[in-house]
Amino acid sequence: MIILAATPIGNLGDASRRLVEALENATLVAAEDTRTTVRLLQALGVANRPRLVALHDHNERDRAAEIVERARDEDVLVLSDAGMPTVSDPGYHLVEAAVAAGVDVTALPGPSAVVTALALSGLPTDRFAFDGFLPRRPSERRRTLRAVAEERRTLVFFESPHRIADALADVVSELGAGRRVAVCRELTKLHEEVARGSAAELAAWAADGVRGEIVLVVAGAAEREADPEDALARVQALVASGVRLKDATAQVAGETGAARRELYQRALTARQDQGAPSGPPGEG
Numbered sequence: 001m002i003i004l005a006a007t008p009i010g011n012l013g014d015a016s017r018r019l020v021e022a023l024e025n026a027t028l029v030a031a032e033d034t035r036t037t038v039r040l041l042q043a044l045g046v047a048n049r050p051r052l053v054a055l056h057d058h059n060e061r062d063r064a065a066e067i068v069e070r071a072r073d074e075d076v077l078v079l080s081d082a083g084m085p086t087v088s089d090p091g092y093h094l095v096e097a098a099v100a101a102g103v104d105v106t107a108l109p110g111p112s113a114v115v116t117a118l119a120l121s122g123l124p125t126d127r128f129a130f131d132g133f134l135p136r137r138p139s140e141r142r143r144t145l146r147a148v149a150e151e152r153r154t155l156v157f158f159e160s161p162h163r164i165a166d167a168l169a170d171v172v173s174e175l176g177a178g179r180r181v182a183v184c185r186e187l188t189k190l191h192e193e194v195a196r197g198s199a200a201e202l203a204a205w206a207a208d209g210v211r212g213e214i215v216l217v218v219a220g221a222a223e224r225e226a227d228p229e230d231a232l233a234r235v236q237a238l239v240a241s242g243v244r245l246k247d248a249t250a251q252v253a254g255e256t257g258a259a260r261r262e263l264y265q266r267a268l269t270a271r272q273d274q275g276a277p278s279g280p281p282g283e284g
Contacts, residue, residue, distance in 0.1 A: 001075055001106060002068070002071050002094065002106070003022060003076065003078060003107070003108060004078050005077055005079055005085070005107070006019070006084040006110025006112070007019065008111055009082045009083050010186065014110065014188060015110075018108045023040075023044065024046055026048065028070060028077070029051070029053070029076070029077045029078075029079060030078045030079070031052055032080040032081050032085075033081055034054055050077070056090050060091075060093045060094060061093050064093050064094045065101075068103050072103060083112055083113055084107070084112060088132045116184070116215075117194075117215035120184055120187075121217035122196050123180060123218075124154050127220075129153045129155055130157075131148070131155060134157050134163070138170070142170050145170055145175060149175055151220055152222075153220045154218070155217070157215070157216045158216070159216045161209075161213075164206050164216065165203065165206040165207050168181070168202050168206050168216075177199055178200070179198065179199045180197070180199075181197070181199050182195065182196045182216075182217040183202055183205075183206065184217065185211070185212040185213065185214045186212035186213060191212065223257055235249055238251065245264070246264065
């Protein structure tokens with residue numbers, strides 16, 4: 001089978017017993033960086049030296065089928081440099097190929113920078129969205145942030161220390177200076193730090209430079225109270241374009257947070273006041 005194994009994101013003490021046992025018994029390891037895997041074996045005191053094959057972003061699509069075929073005859077342990085394979089790391093295409101080929105896939109859970117940062121951020125954890133690395137190019141990064149500006153879930157991104165100041169400045173411009181954020185750096189390591197505050201405050205904090213591996217956590221958009229007249233006007237515009245009243249009401253209620261039944265009744269009353277035939281309930 002294919003075995004996805006989470007490795008420490010910083011502190012070696014977070015290596016699970018199951019990970020160590022898997023490394024001790026492995027005959028074949030598909031590693032994001034074989035040199036990193038050799039160092040991990042040495043650091044954990046694992047004497048076993050399995051066969052190592054490189055599986056990284058540049059060769060995963062080409063090697064996936066070959067590794068899946070090997071997994072029919074022996075277990076293949078899959079490692080990324082830190083954390084769980086497939087999460088902003090190689091492994092997804094391998095799992096996709098294994099599932100398509102009917103080869104079993106399992107996982108050895110472990111450290112996660114995403115969940116660790118979320119837990120430490122002080123921001124809501126009940127609903128969140130992970131969007132991987134923010135784009136390198138400023139225009140693409142701003143476009144990405146604009147696309148999630150109204151997202152109410154907490155947002156989690158990876159970011160480079162060389163770009164975090166610019167990224168925070170873009171959060172200010174696209175999401176607002178007051179949006180709450182947390183910058184989590186060097187998680188589980190000696191110099192772990194979590195900076196919390198408004199986007200403007202942390203943009204100023206990061207201006208002089210930030211070091212280490214970084215996870216950026218951004219609060220979701222606050223629920224905005226819908227303007228009743230604006231919501232009604234939007235429903236009426238949709239109805240005028242041919243959308244059924246029931247469907248138009250549901251759409252606008254979902255977009256604005258307005259009470260669906262109340263909005264529907266106001267739209268129905270307004271239409272009757274204007275002298276339009278009411279029709280059966282829900283018809284527009």
